[in-house]
Amino acid sequence: MDVFNAIIQTLDSTIRLSVPLLLACLAGLYSERAGIFDIGLEGKMLVGAFAGAAAASVFHSAFLGLGMAILISVAFAMIHGFASITHRGNQIVSGVAINFIAAGSTIILGQAWFQQGGRTPALQPGERFEAITLPGAEAIRDVPVIGPIYAELLSGHSILVYLAFLMVPFTWWVLFRTRFGLRLRAVGENPAAVDTAGISVAWLRYRALICTGILTGIAGAYLSMVQNGGFVKDMTAGKGYIALAALIFAKWKPVNAMFACLLFGFLDAASIRLQGSPLPIIGKVPAQFMQALPYILTVILLAGFIGKAIPPRAGGVPYVKER
Amino acid sequence: MAQAAIELIGINKSFGAVRANRDINLEIGRGTIHGIVGENGAGKSTLMSILYGFYQADSGEIRVGGQPASIKTPNDAIALGIGMVHQHFMLVDNFTVLENVILGAESDALLKKSIAKARSELERLEREYGLEVDPDAVIEELPVGLQQRVEILKALYRGAEILILDEPTGVLTPAEADHLFRILGQLKDQGKTVVLITHKLREIMAITDTVSVMRQGTMVATRETRKTTVEELAELMVGRRVLLRVEKGEAEAGAVKLAVKNLTVRDTRGVTMVDDISFDIRAGEIVGIAGVAGNGQSELLEAISGIRRAVSGSVMLDGKPIDLTGAADPGELRDRGLAHVPEDRHHVGLVLAFEENENSILGYHDDPRYLKGPFLNIDAIRNDARDKIAKYDIRPADCRLKTANFSGGNQQKIVLAREMEQDPGVLIVGQPTRGVDVGAIEFIHKRLIAMRDQGKAVLVVSVELDEIRSLSDRILVMFAGRIVGERGPEATEGELGLLMAGIEHQEAAE
Numbered sequence: 001m002d003v004f005n006a007i008i009q010t011l012d013s014t015i016r017l018s019v020p021l022l023l024a025c026l027a028g029l030y031s032e033r034a035g036i037f038d039i040g041l042e043g044k045m046l047v048g049a050f051a052g053a054a055a056a057s058v059f060h061s062a063f064l065g066l067g068m069a070i071l072i073s074v075a076f077a078m079i080h081g082f083a084s085i086t087h088r089g090n091q092i093v094s095g096v097a098i099n100f101i102a103a104g105s106t107i108i109l110g111q112a113w114f115q116q117g118g119r120t121p122a123l124q125p126g127e128r129f130e131a132i133t134l135p136g137a138e139a140i141r142d143v144p145v146i147g148p149i150y151a152e153l154l155s156g157h158s159i160l161v162y163l164a165f166l167m168v169p170f171t172w173w174v175l176f177r178t179r180f181g182l183r184l185r186a187v188g189e190n191p192a193a194v195d196t197a198g199i200s201v202a203w204l205r206y207r208a209l210i211c212t213g214i215l216t217g218i219a220g221a222y223l224s225m226v227q228n229g230g231f232v233k234d235m236t237a238g239k240g241y242i243a244l245a246a247l248i249f250a251k252w253k254p255v256n257a258m259f260a261c262l263l264f265g266f267l268d269a270a271s272i273r274l275q276g277s278p279l280p281i282i283g284k285v286p287a288q289f290m291q292a293l294p295y296i297l298t299v300i301l302l303a304g305f306i307g308k309a310i311p312p313r314a315g316g317v318p319y320v321k322e323r
Numbered sequence: 324m325a326q327a328a329i330e331l332i333g334i335n336k337s338f339g340a341v342r343a344n345r346d347i348n349l350e351i352g353r354g355t356i357h358g359i360v361g362e363n364g365a366g367k368s369t370l371m372s373i374l375y376g377f378y379q380a381d382s383g384e385i386r387v388g389g390q391p392a393s394i395k396t397p398n399d400a401i402a403l404g405i406g407m408v409h410q411h412f413m414l415v416d417n418f419t420v421l422e423n424v425i426l427g428a429e430s431d432a433l434l435k436k437s438i439a440k441a442r443s444e445l446e447r448l449e450r451e452y453g454l455e456v457d458p459d460a461v462i463e464e465l466p467v468g469l470q471q472r473v474e475i476l477k478a479l480y481r482g483a484e485i486l487i488l489d490e491p492t493g494v495l496t497p498a499e500a501d502h503l504f505r506i507l508g509q510l511k512d513q514g515k516t517v518v519l520i521t522h523k524l525r526e527i528m529a530i531t532d533t534v535s536v537m538r539q540g541t542m543v544a545t546r547e548t549r550k551t552t553v554e555e556l557a558e559l560m561v562g563r564r565v566l567l568r569v570e571k572g573e574a575e576a577g578a579v580k581l582a583v584k585n586l587t588v589r590d591t592r593g594v595t596m597v598d599d600i601s602f603d604i605r606a607g608e609i610v611g612i613a614g615v616a617g618n619g620q621s622e623l624l625e626a627i628s629g630i631r632r633a634v635s636g637s638v639m640l641d642g643k644p645i646d647l648t649g650a651a652d653p654g655e656l657r658d659r660g661l662a663h664v665p666e667d668r669h670h671v672g673l674v675l676a677f678e679e680n681e682n683s684i685l686g687y688h689d690d691p692r693y694l695k696g697p698f699l700n701i702d703a704i705r706n707d708a709r710d711k712i713a714k715y716d717i718r719p720a721d722c723r724l725k726t727a728n729f730s731g732g733n734q735q736k737i738v739l740a741r742e743m744e745q746d747p748g749v750l751i752v753g754q755p756t757r758g759v760d761v762g763a764i765e766f767i768h769k770r771l772i773a774m775r776d777q778g779k780a781v782l783v784v785s786v787e788l789d790e791i792r793s794l795s796d797r798i799l800v801m802f803a804g805r806i807v808g809e810r811g812p813e814a815t816e817g818e819l820g821l822l823m824a825g826i827e828h829q830e831a832a833e
Contacts, residue, residue: 179429179437186415186426193413196377197427197477198398313416321377 008148010269015157016227018265019164020045020219020236024243025250025257026171027215031077033175033252034208035188035314039095040080041216042240043102048073048220050106053120053231054113056127065127065225066160070217076102077213078206085205088318099240107233120224120231129158129226158226160218165258167215172254184208188312191319201319216240245298251309267294327389328353328485328516329374329405334383336369343369345540347383351485351533356507356517358527358548361537362560362760364730367520368410370537371487375407376400387485401428406478410490412470416463420456420473421445424480441480448479452509468499475506485516492526496615497788497820504530522560522761524553525789536560561762569768572776574796577606579642580780581627581661581749586636586647588622596622598804599636604749604780609771611795612784615823619804620784621666624753627782628663629653630671640749657686662742664735666753666784672738675727679717680708682726683741711740716766732756732763739767743774750774751782756790768794788816788823 024041031038051072056065076098083094107118114120137155140147175181183204187194191201223239224231242264250256271290278284327350334347343366351357361367372378374385376394385392387403394400400407414423421438424445429437442458449455456465456472465473471491478486488507492500507517507530519531527534528548535545536559544559557565581604588597596619604610614620625631626647627638633647640661653663665671673682684693684704693704708722715736717729726734735756742750755771756764771794775781785791791798792812800808800822808822 177434179432179434182418182422182426182429182434186418186422189415189417190413192411193415193423193426196375196397196407196409196413198396198401199427 004145005148006273008152010266010273012153013269013272014262014266015153015161016265017268018261019161020222020227020239021243021246021264022164022258022261023167023215023219023222024240025246025261026167026254027212027219028244028247029171029175029250029252029254029257030184030208030211030215032247032315033188033312034184034205035191035312035317035319036080036084036205036209037091037095037316038080038209038212039092039244040076040098040102040240041212041243042236042238043095043099044073044076044213044216045220045223045236045240046099046102046106046234047076048217049224049235050110050120050220050231052217052221053123053224054110056123056225057114057121057230060124060127062127062129062225066129066218066221069221069225070214073217073220074210074213077209077216081206081209084318085202085209088320091316091318103234106231110231110233118233123225123229127225128229129160129221131156131158132162158222160222160226163218164222168254168258175254180207185312188314191314192321195319195321205319242294242298245302248309248311249298249301252312264294264298267297326353327351328387329518330384330386330389331370331374332384332386334370334373334385335381336366336373336378337381338369342540344373344380347537347542349535349542349545351516351518353388353516354511354514355532356511356519356530358519358521358531358534359537360520360522360524360527360534360556360560362522362762363732363758364539365537365560366540367537368489371407371489371518371520374400375405375487401481401483404482404484405487406481406483406485407487408471408474408478408489408491410493412467412474414462414470414473417461419459419461420465420476421458423462423473424458424477426477428481444480445476448476451513452479452506454479454506466499467494468496468502471495471499471503472506483515485518486510487518487520489520490522491519492521492523496823498824500526524556527556528553538562557761561760563762565761566765568793569765569772571772571794574608574775575778576608576796577778579603580606580640581782582637582639583627584637584639586623586626586638587634588619588626588631589634590622595634596804597626597633600801600804600806601636602799602806604782606748606780607775607778608796609775609781609783609794611791611798612782612801613788613791613798613819613823614784614786614801616786618801618823620801621753623801624663624666624751624784628661628665628751629656654686654689657745657747660748662745662747662750664738664742664750664752664755666757668734668738673726673734675725677726678723679712679726679729679737680705680722682737683708683711683722685741687741687745711737711744714744715740715770730760731758732760735759735767736763739770743770747779749780749782751784753784754787755783755785756787764790788819792816792819 024045028038028041048069052065052069055068056062080094080098083089084091110118110120134155137151141151175185183194183199187201187204194204195201223235228235246257246260246264250260271293274290275287329351331347331349334344336344347370359367369378373380376397376399385394392403421441425437425441430440431437445458454472454476456469462470491503495503510517521527531548533545534548536543536556538560584601586597586600587595590596612620622631626633629652638645638647640659669675693700705722712720712722717733717736755767771781783794795812798810798814799806800819802823802825
């Protein structure tokens with residue numbers, strides 16, 4: 001039973017660890033499908049995490065925190081839009097700038113407001129999103145196999161976890177079943193076609209970036225208000241970049257994105273679990289190697305095991321109408 | 324004249340210092356096909372883009388159906404019943420036909436209903452105008468002729484009464500173009516107004532009721548088509564008399580310069596594009612290869628000029644073989660006197676970001692004439708470029724200008740000057756006048772014939788049948804990777820057209 005429990009626990013942490021990746025990956029999906037490369041997912045998550053924890057701590061409300069996280073993250077997405085849509089700037093440069101601003105400003109503001117070395121105060125109960133116990137979880141906990149799967153794996157997560165996974169079918173539906181989705185995909189492929197069809201390219205791309213901002217905001221709030229009890233500097237730790245890798249790995253498709261993020265989450269969870277414990281045959285593996293494993297695997301997977309990933313054709317190119 | 328569908332009064336539009344449209348007045352009759360001709364850069368496309376709300380006129384008035392209209396966006400134009408088929412199709416390549424048709428004109432926030440409605444509407448339009456196309460086909464899998472039909476369907480689906488087509492036949496085969504003209508005829512019969520922008524005068528004569536000529540941003544004349552001639556229109560376009568068919572004497576063919584034997588070439592996907600082809604080119608003759616684009620001409624050119632490996636066969640230059648298996652070095656071929664003017668000057672022939680003088684020696688930059696020790700001899704290069712500019716009448720005459728800022732015709736002249744001035748024994752030219760104005764076409768044709776008369780062997784590949792017939796001493800027709808016929812320059816267009824379509828070839832095979 002120990003092995004079974006170990007598997008359940010690893011999968012449980014897989015889910016927890018993949019949620020921020022998934023939210024950021026779907027965020028990137030909206031903007032990249034609309035033709036805007038967004039390397040600033042990392043930065044938007046970070047400001048979301050900071051704003052969420054700070055607001056929750058000050059106003060003593062988890063939901064106010066989440067709202068603030070989304071608001072600030074969307075504001076940063078709009079900065080990216082202003083630079084890259086309105087002023088047709090280089091999208092990579094703008095994204096990198098946003099990451100720098102986010103990393104610096106969260107530390108400075110955190111220190112100025114809370115004087116805790118760039119941290120926000122530890123969140124109290126009610127200021128965090130608590131775990132939700134699904135109906136009947138306790139009742140069937142002792143049923144073999146199904147019990148632990150339901151009670152441990154599926155139940156007992158915060159609302160943001162369920163929201164993240166609900167976003168997968170929702171994003172698919174928006175993208176492939178609605179007018180907005182059709183236009184969004186079109187503007188990422190051939191903005192001139194959208195323009196001549198009488199639709200504003202800029203407004204459409206701004207709306208895509210609003211979706212991106214909302215999702216990175218939730219991702220940030222999850223990091224500081226669910227996974228952690230407050231904001232810690234640079235707490236995104238490259239998750240925005242891993243999310244971008246997952247997005248390419250998923251070939252810009254929502255359901256693929258979920259599996260890609262679960263895979264990266266699993267590698268992360270496995271590396272934590274296996275740290276220090278000897279493996280059969282290989283023996284003890286250095287912790288550093290296990291920590292590096294997700295990144296190594298990312299490189300290998302992206303380098304050749306996924307076939308040709310064709311990005312949206314207008315990606316990264318500002319739309320210029322006048323000649 | 325019928326009641327005016329569109330009136331343009333005093334339209335002006337500038338892009339920076341360039342006055343693209345000056346004081347344009349134009350009246351387009353309802354239910355007619357109205358042609359607008361002019362050289363590249365004459366302002367035709369700009370004028371139509373203003374009408375479609377893509378650009379804003381700096382001044383002037385537009386009236387649609389007699390009413391003053393304010394067209395600020397394509398949406399305004401669509402609402403007024405104006406539809407446009409752009410030169411570069413405005414389609415999303417990985418969307419289906421239906422998705423492209425409804426884009427921007429969705430009847431519902433959810434796609435299911437919009438698509439269902441569009442499907443039945445498309446069926447009606449297909450029946451009415453003979454515009455058959457599979458509504459569920461993905462655009463990138465359709466041939467260009469069908470893609471264009473989707474563009475027309477898009478406009479009609481939006482209720483267009485006035486249809487503007489910008490250079491619609493540039494990408495079409497002769498048969499596809501004929502089909503397009505039949506469709507336009509049907510549209511006219513149903514009372515629609517068609518505006519046809521083109522620089523091909525034969526199309527204007529064949530299909531339009533009225534024709535307007537633009538030159539350097541101004542509207543120089545409007546004529547009833549049946550009361551004008553190709554010669555008059557060409558003269559109005561260029562502003563001087565133009566020879567549409569260059570005079571040339573009999574060829575005096577000499578020794579074989581280039582001998583191609585049993586050449587087979589595959590493209591990057593592994594599909595056999597050139598299939599066991601053999602032919603010779605002699606000194607002092609122009610051999611033209613006719614064919615619909617995509618029948619192996621490009622691969623043939625690339626193999627001969629050393630850019631692409633051949634699978635089998637041989638090519639002899641002056642009696643000595645070219646190494647085809649190891650991808651011959653194009654530089655070595657240049658040294659041996661084989662010059663190549665590539666089909667795609669933007670990607671293969673020129674570096675657009677370079678100055679004109681840099682492009683004018685590209686590929687010959689290790690010639691001692693352009694070197695001073697290990698360094699480039701900038702003065703020699705620029706003087707050389709100035710000579711070529713003068714000799715080939717390249718405009719503007721500025722060898723320091725970025726190549727991207729030259730017009731298509733002048734860019735082509737830069738490539739031609741570079742290759743011809745090396746005095747090669749064999750000249751291979753792909754699409755010598757693609758995207759080139761009438762005036763420059765005449766010049767380029769004259770230079771090619773001059774090369775021939777100097778005793779050079781010239782191979783011309785072109786999809787323009789007129790050009791092939793006007794230049795060639797012998798015409799080879801390619802279809803599906805094979806040479807399906809050889810004709811003299813007196814061959815009729817119909818005869819060559821049948822060969823190009825593979826008709827005779829198929830009959831012979833059966």
